[in-house]
Amino acid sequence: MNNDRQSDPQSGAIRIEDLPIEQIDVSQHRLFETAEVLPVFARLRREAPVHYCPKSQFGPYWSITRHEDIMRVDTDPVTFSSAIQNGGVSIDDRLMRATKGDFRFEGFIAKDPPAHGRYRKAVQPIVSAESLQNLRSLIQERTDRILDELPVGEQFDWVERVSVKLTTMMMATLFDVPLADAPKLAYWSDITGAIEGADGFVSYEHRTEQLMKCLDYFSALFKERAAAPPKFDLISMLAHDPDTCNLQPMDFLGQVLLLIVGSNDTTRNSMSASINCLNLFPDEFRKMWADPGLIDAMVKEVVRWQTPIAHQRRTAVKDVVMRDQTIRAGDKVVMWYYSGNRDETVFPNPDRVRFDRANINHHLSFGFGIHRCMGMRVAELQLRILWQAILERFEAIELVAAPKRIRSISRNGYKEMMVRVTPRSARTRQ
């Protein structure tokens, strides 16, 4: 599903997909804003699945665009490092590398084994089966309340009134901070995730200044929780695990930011995406009203189609040959999840949302391997509960304008989505 093709404003009438293959640079934010990047990815998958781009605003990098090759890179953390010392997990190194006094991101997503496992294990209990069972009724209660407060018959922004509200409340719960502070967390998350040139980026200086406030806030909370008996929230878990109770400030801040970012805009964007998909694929979604058992499949397909995290980056620690291409030690390797999720050899008719795919779980949006998204069950639970509540209340949620997408090669998401809801009439209720 592509929008109208536009001519490339930078080279006049030549569109990027018509350029000679060696001149293609997919790391341009504008290509993601309108989904123009999708046919470019299709071409790379066909003609140059392991593609070297020698020059970009982020320096030289390799693009890995096929599903199976992305799996290969993602599942080999020894050859393909995530460590911040090597550049971290974003195509934008400057986000990750510290210069004196600057913020450097040290969350465990950007650590290699053996350190990675020690940090992750400290907080993984937040997504245990027991924890999820405890969270479920809270998510249910909030979702019901938010949807019951929506205006009927007038336009409103789904992003602000549903996606942001529900996910910021979830974040506040996972950290056990007052709901009134949740917007602060969302703000810190948004500025951490934004890379140069993308929406939300202000400046490196501004980011450092704001994130030092984040550090102060969470350091105070950490002291409190360390002095109290252990309980079921992320700060208490960090405070009581022997591997994470004595971290240097930048290391501590990195874990906090990772957990905030992980629980924030990704789920937010999936919630918004589900409404976009409802309007793009109405026949498919209509099946859910008749058979709510399809909600599970819908959640998986929306997450595949949307691919909230468009790429993750690795650094080769030794020379490695992939599809006759030699990736050198030190080279930047970008796994384009957005491309792998539209790989037609894995997902026939990949641009369509289809609830009947046999391999519906096989999407790349949560990654694979040791870094696979720790929060995936919480994300899916929120989406599932949201849609159970939607099906009970509404027979339609219509877009009244084209959604406004975020301009970013790392985040596939929405800044605004104006909709109007139609409640289920008495005769269509069960």
Place this chain on the structure above:
Amino acid sequence: MPIIVYIEPDGTTHNIEVPVGWSVMEGAKGAAVRGIDADCGGNCACGTCHVYVDAKWTEQLPRGDDMEAAILESTSDVQPTSRLSCQIKVTEQLDGLTVRVPLVVR
């Protein structure tokens, strides 16, 4: 053909004939045992085929490799008897192997 026994958290028990050479995960998928998702398709890459092997069988299985251990480190609710079922190959000697499926909250 060997029979593998899969027990869901609510006690629902499946006794499934699984051909020699298949993985315990493949046997579960074929029989739609709930809670074994195998998102990565059996490539030791996701942790969603996680099972608890019944105590009397744990010593009879070949040990898991480093890759399996690494994925289990990133998996929730892991116990000493935890294995990734995609890494257990069915043999005649494993006739009656019993595994419990962890609770997956949806």
